Amino acid sequence: MTRDAPDDWYRLSATAVRVPPVGPDAIYCTLFTREAGFAELAEAELRSLADGHVVEPGVYLSASPIRWAEAGFGTGGGRQLAFATTLEELRAQVAALDLRTPTFGIKVRRVPRAAQGSQAAKKIIADCVTGDVDFAEPRLSLFLIVSHRGFRLLLEGDPGDGRWRDSAHKPHNLMIAIPVRIGQAMLNLTARPGDSLLDPFCGSGTIPLLAALAGLTAYGSDISAAWVDNAAANIAHFGAQATLRRVDARDATQRADCIVSNPPYGVFSHLEADALHAVLRNLKRLSRRVTLVSSEHLEDALVAAGYAISRVLTVEPERFERFIYLTSVPLA
Ligand SMILES: C[S@@+](CC[C@H](N)C(=O)[O-])C[C@H]1O[C@@H](n2cnc3c(N)ncnc32)[C@H](O)[C@@H]1O
The missing domain is CATH 3.40.50.150 (Vaccinia Virus protein VP39)
Structure with missing residues (x-):
């Protein structure tokens, strides 16, 4: 240890980012435009980038990641960590993930904008993560998608070159x-x-x-x-x-x-x-x-x-x- 190491060095090293490892069943979620006139083209484009399917308007699931900023119609995405249809289920699933990190941020996207429950879901996630909130430079970037189907928590993925x-x-x-x-x-x-x-x-x-x-x-x-x-x-x-x-x-x-x-x-x-x-x-x-x-x-x-x-x-x-x-x- 050097003389000017921070006093809390032991606390930081004990809380390095800890997320579930990528397993064989990993699912990646890519958001894309919900404009009806482009849906067919957007879906075909995403399929050409990674085999998968549309689960609801604007949401594409695949078994391999998509660098979404390289797609004409991609707007966000990452590895799916949890999908819950109710807030109670969301709490149980996120708690079980045991996410640990020095700092984290949560981006929220409502798909469509009228989808309800984003504030409550965000609070539940924040309560379940061990670490401090930092929206400017989080060590862990989480992405919450709220739709009429439920709540999807993603680990934000590499967007690629846009x-x-x-x-x-x-x-x-x-x-x-x-x-x-x-x-x-x-x-x-x-x-x-x-x-x-x-x-x-x-x-x-x-x-x-x-x-x-x-x-x-x-x-x-x-x-x-x-x-x-x-x-x-x-x-x-x-x-x-x-x-x-x-x-x-x-x-x-x-x-x-x-x-x-x-x-x-x-x-x-x-x-x-x-x-x-x-x-x-x-x-x-x-x-x-x-x-x-x-x-x-x-x-x-x-x-x-x-x-x-x-x-x-x-x-x-x-x-x-x-x-x-x-x-x-x-x-x-
Ligand atoms: C629809 S525009 C293409 C626009 C282009 N994709 C863009 O983003 O700017 C059609 C182009 O075809 C050119 N053009 C018309 N007849 C042509 C021909 N026989 N051979 C080559 N170019 C031709 C026109 O000069 C025009 O620039």
């Missing part, structure tokens, strides 16, 4: 740019670690930027020289790297492990049937995994061009309906 969210504020924005959380979800549904990705209708560069921020090799192209310049400036603004070219998508030659894109669909510009068919025929040569979003039905054009559609996800049917086509290109 830098992609910054790309909602690009210096050069295009009115018809893809909303970043939809772009991020499409990326998660399509790309694998280490992939190269091409967006042949890159506009302001949203998708190549998201890909670069996720550590992929990003390529983008667009028919408009001005938008290629703007996309380059946007990507440089975030310190990310992508290779960009002015190319008509009908003539693009850049191959990639996957393509994620939103071709023009009726808002200010539109691809005529012939042009769409020529684009689809060309993209098929460039990648085996192609995900496109459109507010027009592309099923017939995709099938006619030889794509196998593995899934169609509908987004925001009540406001601005879009369809996300996940496809694969069979080997010739």
